[in-house]
Amino acid sequence: MTTQQLPVGSGVQNQRPKLPIAALLALATAVFITSLTETLPAGLLPEMSADLHVSESATGQTVTVYALGTALTAIPLTAATSQWRRKHLLLTAIAGFAAANTITAISTSYPLTMAARFMAGVAAGLAWALLAGYARRMVPVGLEGKAIAIAMAGIPVALSLGVPAGTFIGTTVTWQAAFLAMSALAIALIVWITAVVPDYPGQRQEHRSQMRQALRVPGVVPVLFVTLVFVLAHTILYAYIAAFLAHVRMAGNTDLVLLVFGGASLVSIWFTGALINRWLRSLTIGSTLLVGAASATLAVVADSPALIHLAVLLWGLGWGGVPTLLQTAAGHAGGDQADSAQAMLVTLWNVAMACGGVVGGVLLDSLGAVSLPWSAVTLLVPALVVVVSARTHGFPAKRSS
Numbered sequence: 001m002t003t004q005q006l007p008v009g010s011g012v013q014n015q016r017p018k019l020p021i022a023a024l025l026a027l028a029t030a031v032f033i034t035s036l037t038e039t040l041p042a043g044l045l046p047e048m049s050a051d052l053h054v055s056e057s058a059t060g061q062t063v064t065v066y067a068l069g070t071a072l073t074a075i076p077l078t079a080a081t082s083q084w085r086r087k088h089l090l091l092t093a094i095a096g097f098a099a100a101n102t103i104t105a106i107s108t109s110y111p112l113t114m115a116a117r118f119m120a121g122v123a124a125g126l127a128w129a130l131l132a133g134y135a136r137r138m139v140p141v142g143l144e145g146k147a148i149a150i151a152m153a154g155i156p157v158a159l160s161l162g163v164p165a166g167t168f169i170g171t172t173v174t175w176q177a178a179f180l181a182m183s184a185l186a187i188a189l190i191v192w193i194t195a196v197v198p199d200y201p202g203q204r205q206e207h208r209s210q211m212r213q214a215l216r217v218p219g220v221v222p223v224l225f226v227t228l229v230f231v232l233a234h235t236i237l238y239a240y241i242a243a244f245l246a247h248v249r250m251a252g253n254t255d256l257v258l259l260v261f262g263g264a265s266l267v268s269i270w271f272t273g274a275l276i277n278r279w280l281r282s283l284t285i286g287s288t289l290l291v292g293a294a295s296a297t298l299a300v301v302a303d304s305p306a307l308i309h310l311a312v313l314l315w316g317l318g319w320g321g322v323p324t325l326l327q328t329a330a331g332h333a334g335g336d337q338a339d340s341a342q343a344m345l346v347t348l349w350n351v352a353m354a355c356g357g358v359v360g361g362v363l364l365d366s367l368g369a370v371s372l373p374w375s376a377v378t379l380l381v382p383a384l385v386v387v388v389s390a391r392t393h394g395f396p397a398k399r400s401s
Contacts, residue, residue, distance in 0.1 A: 020138050022196045024150040027131055029189050030090070031154030033097050034124045036162040037182060038066050041117075044167060047175040052110045062117045064354055069121020070128065071350040077122070078129040078343035086134055087199035089126065091190055096123030098186035105179035121350075128346040132327040133339055137200050142277055145328050149273025152324040156265035156316075164258075214340035219333030219393030223341070226383050226395075227326050228348045230288070233379035234319055235356025237295060237372050240364055244298070247369035250305055257312050264316025272321030276328055281387070281395045284325045288384045290318025295376035333394050 041048060041062045049059040081089055100120035107113045135147040170178040214220055237244070242254050250257070272283055294315035301307040326345065334341030363371045387395050 019143060019147060019150070020196075020198075021150070023138055023198065024135060024147055026189065026192045026197050027135055027151040028154040028157075029185070029192070030094060030127055031131060031151055032158045032162060033094070033154075033182060033186055033189065034127050035155045035158035036166060037097055037101060037120050038063065038124065039158065039163055040166045040170075040178060040182070042163070044170040044175040044178065047170055048113075051108065051175070052113060054110050058110070062114065064357060065114050066117045066121040066124070067350040067354040069118040070125040071121075071347050071354060073122045074125030074129050074346040074350070075340075075343045077126055078339060081126070081202070082339065083202040085199055085201055086130065086137075087193070087197060089202075090130055090134065090197070091193060093123045093126040093130065094186050094190050094193065096120070096126070098183045098190070101179045101183040101186065105176040105183065125346060125350075128349070129339065129343040132331060132342055134197075134200070136331055136338075138198060144331070145276030145280065145324070146273045148328050148331075149269055149276060149321070149324045152327065153266070153269050153273075155323050156262055156269055156320050159258075159262050159265065161262065214334055214337035214344065217334055217337050217341070219390060219396075220330070220337070220341050220344075222386050222390035222394035223326060223329045223333050224344055224348055226284075226386050227330075227345050228352050229379050229383040230291075230322060230326070231349050231352035232356050232359070233295070233376040233383070234291065234322075235353050236360040236363065236379075237298075237315075237376045239357050240360045240369070240372055243364055244369045244372055245308075248303070248305075248308065250308065253305070257309065260309055260312050261316040261319075264313045265320030268317045268320025269324060272324050276321075276324060280325060280328060280332075281391065281397055283321060284329070284387050284395050285384070287318045287322050287325060288380055288387060290314050291322075292318075292377055292380040292384065294318060295373040295380065299370060299373040299377065329395055332396075 041059065045056045045059050048062070049056045052059060084092075097120060100116045100123060103116035103119070104113055107116060131151055132148050135151040136144040139147040166178040166181070169181060241257065242251070245251055245254050245257060268287075276283060291314075294311045294313075297307060297311035297314070301311070327342065330341045330345045331338045359375070360372060363375055391397055
């Protein structure tokens with residue numbers, strides 16, 4: 001008998017169901033590897049470009065090709081592997097990271113490095129489409145949001161701690177050592193997952209999700225729209241935060257600003273995990289307003305370092321819980337089509353990241369750094385309208401725990 005089925009009067013109905021922390025932390029580590037593998041080159045561009053004999057801008061495309069690998073393959077691979085057992089699929093994705101990061105570390109060829117980065121993006125597509133649903137299946141009804149929050153904690157940890165640590169290793173030892181460390185972590189994670197993470201079956205042939213069916217489910221399209229616009233707004237600003245800080249004469253404070261952002265994101269994801277099961281709608285509205293207010297503040301108080309740090313704090317508080325909120329909303333809205341909804345969310349997330357880098361670069365060159373926060377504000381307005389409007393499906397009012 002499962003926890004949620006215990007009858008009243010059984011003598012244990014008041015016991016609080018326990019989360020499988022060890023298994024959820026293994027998923028969080030998988031998220032950490034996925035996020036850090038994507039962003040690690042950003043802190044190692046000079047070293048990588050020198051060894052690969054290409055420009056820093058060309059080396060920067062290792063991030064873009066990773067996002068493209070995810071965006072192009074998440075949906076077809078999710079459909080093709082829908083009948084695979086979940087644990088086997090997760091282990092395959094983590095093994096893909098280990099292989100891709102190892103090839104990246106030993107490669108002296110730019111084309112081979114780009115191929116390895118694309119391969120890492122493919123592994124990420126499998127992992128992202130799988131992880132939120134995996135976390136949901138491991139816990140009783142009513143604890144899904146908390147489970148996803150724990151799993152998604154790997155994102156802010158990667159941004160606030162992983163990128164600086166990887167950059168430190170890359171600059172004090174070699175950039176190859178940073179990627180090899182990621183491979184070693186992936187191998188250790190394979191052992192961890194094998195030991196503690198439960199297995200679940202895939203979908204039977206007659207129940208395989210179809211993307212068009214998922215799009216017809218009420219609430220899925222609003223969640224996907226908000227995902228695309230919100231992530232695009234965030235990426236335009238985050239990808240060029242160093243350029244923006246240089247514009248406001250704070251280039252020497254980039255590491256401190258990113259630390260403030262990362263710390264606030266960690267607080268946000270803890271707060272989101274505690275409240276998401278009952279307040280998903282309110283938290284999503286609050287996150288949108290916080291990031292919008294932070295962006296507007298950055299746009300109008302460029303001469304005040306104190307207010308800029310405050311704006312970044314608000315930005316982190318708003319953004320940290322967004323991956324959890326959107327993946328939980330997609331899972332709730334998708335219902336029986338949740339896997340397909342998650343795959344489309346992953347695809348749009350990475351499309352938004354890739355487009356954010358391009359759009360942000362165009363804005364920076366044509367209109368200057370101040371256009372970056374204003375563009376984020378502009379994009380977040382329709383996102384807020386859709387969240388507020390989708391009160392029945394997509395971002396419904398308070399759920400019972």
